Amino acid sequence: MLPSFLSPLAAIPKHPAFAVQNATFQHRNPLGQAHCLWWPPKDDSQHPEVALLFIPGNPGLVEFYTPFLSALHAKDTSSRLAILAHAHLNHTPLPSAHLNAVDHGLTAQVQSAIEAFDALRSEFGNSTKLVLVGHSVGSWISTQVLKERKHAVAAAFLLFPTISHIGSTPNGRKLSRIFTPFPRRIISSLGHIAGLIPVSVLSFLFREWPTSQLHVLRDLICSPSAIEATLSMANEEMNTIKELDLPLLQECKDRLYFYYADRDDWVGEEKDRVLKALHPDQEVLSVVHDTHGIPHAFCINHGDHLAEQCYSWLQRI
Secondary structure (H helix, E strand, O other), rough: OOOOOOOOOOOOOOOOOOOOOEEEEEEEOOOEEEEEEEEEEOOOOOOOOOOEEEEEOOOOOOOHHHHHHHHHHOOOOOOEEEEEEEEEOOOOOOOOOHOOOOOOOOHHHHHHHHHHHHHHHHHHOOOOOOEEEEHHHHHHHHHHHHHHHHHHHEEEEOOOOOOOOOOHHHHHHHHHHHHOOOHHHHHOOOHHHHHOHHHHHHHOOOOOOOOOHHHHHHHOOOOHHHHHHHHHHHHHHHHHHOOOOOHHHHHHHHEEEEOOOOOOOOOHHHHHHHHHOOOOHHOOOOOEEEOOOOOOHHHOOOHHHHHOOOHHHHOOO
């Protein structure tokens, strides 16, 4: 059963092996609608003990994360864990496109995440612990939600976090030009012909990707408006995510959990700068350094490992 703030969405699931509910969240104008996935508590006779709000990276299609979040939900033994995965505005092609956001910039994405957080809080009350989980730029958005709702956030799990100077990272320097208006206009226009590309061709280009993930990718590349939304948001990231919000991290250090890759070209040397800045507080920080070679885009093939880590953190809050 969906919570009152979600509306059911009739959609063919990309990952039919997992039991999850497709839905939309209708935000206040001008934010429009957002695609969501909902995992109710296994025991739905009472409010969840923990409600987790997941905020994706960019591209922000939450169906990329279905295996990860399903694995996390399956590990719960309390039967009182609920998970809401909230997509970025306009990143997922939806049937009722006229309800899409007018503004899908970074500020709007932050505001939509705050509204989703507030909806969970209103639905379940103060007895339910609210946990933020963010991946990549979703980690930065999570810190913005934390800044606005400090006393209501029980914990924030930051996975492969891009929370400072993203434009100065190896990938930021390499790719930032294609996020500017003219290149992204050309790239997004290719979505009109991407529908001619069969999944079999995508499987040749992305050989390690499961077929279910290729279907999610195809949704994105066949939608010029979704491509434009992802690239324009990336451009804002390059220009907005700069100085580390050290006062916030220090104030909330006992509720922050970090997971860093051994090598991550979307984080680069920023990992060392973040941990060095927080050095006096490292005894109370929870930082995991990956030793399994898991890439930044962990959701494609490595969701189980991150689900195990997040479940371990959940048991500590």
